[in-house]
Amino acid sequence: MIDKIRNGAQYDQVMALIEKFISKATDGGGFNSLSAAEAEELSYLSLLVEHYEDNVLKIMPLPVTINSVVQHKIKELNLTQAKLAEMLGLGTSKLSQILNGKREPDITFLKAVHNKLGISGDFLLENV
Numbered sequence: 245m246i247d248k249i250r251n252g253a254q255y256d257q258v259m260a261l262i263e264k265f266i267s268k269a270t271d272g273g274g275f276n277s278l279s280a281a282e283a284e285e286l287s288y289l290s291l292l293v294e295h296y297e298d299n300v301l302k303i304m305p306l307p308v309t310i311n312s313v314v315q316h317k318i319k320e321l322n323l324t325q326a327k328l329a330e331m332l333g334l335g336t337s338k339l340s341q342i343l344n345g346k347r348e349p350d351i352t353f354l355k356a357v358h359n360k361l362g363i364s365g366d367f368l369l370e371n372v
Contacts, residue, residue, distance in 0.1 A: 249296040258289050265289075310357070310371050311343050317361045332356035348372075 249255050265286040269275045275283065297303040318328055329339040333356060341347035349372060357363045 246292070249292050249300075255293070255296055255301075258293055262286065262289050262293065308371070310349055310354075310363075310368060311345065313363055313367070314343060314357055314361070317357075317363070321361075331360055 246254065246258075249258055265278060265282060268282075269278055278286065314328075317323075318325065323331070325339055325343070326336050329336040332339065332353070334353060338347065338353075342349050342353055349368075354368050354372065358365050358368055
């Protein structure tokens with residue numbers, strides 16, 4: 245077993261092994277379907293990958309904000325900002341200001357994205 249991922253080729257090999265374990269788990273009833281040795285190896289490989297990504301690739305998680313979630317919904321639903329503003333019952337300039345961080349989201353906006361886009365109310369309250 246390797247003690248450290250040293251290059252991109254090793255990283256790809258380890259990721260392929262992790263994918264096999266995940267595939268086995270999803271096909272066989274969850275991670276409980278893995279043997280103790282497989283679960284231990286998956287855990288170890290995951291730590292190796294995490295260390296390589298953090299220290300070599302410097303992959304940092306994207307911040308999850310209300311704006312980023314709404315922007316994702318715009319792409320997912322293939323909407324323009326103008327269509328979204330209409331859908332939410334907001335003015336286009338107000339929506340643009342909120343999405344660009346020039347204006348704080350207000351109750352009207354938060355209720356609209358919750359009701360019309362299905363964004364969790366808990367998420368919205370935690371991120372205001």
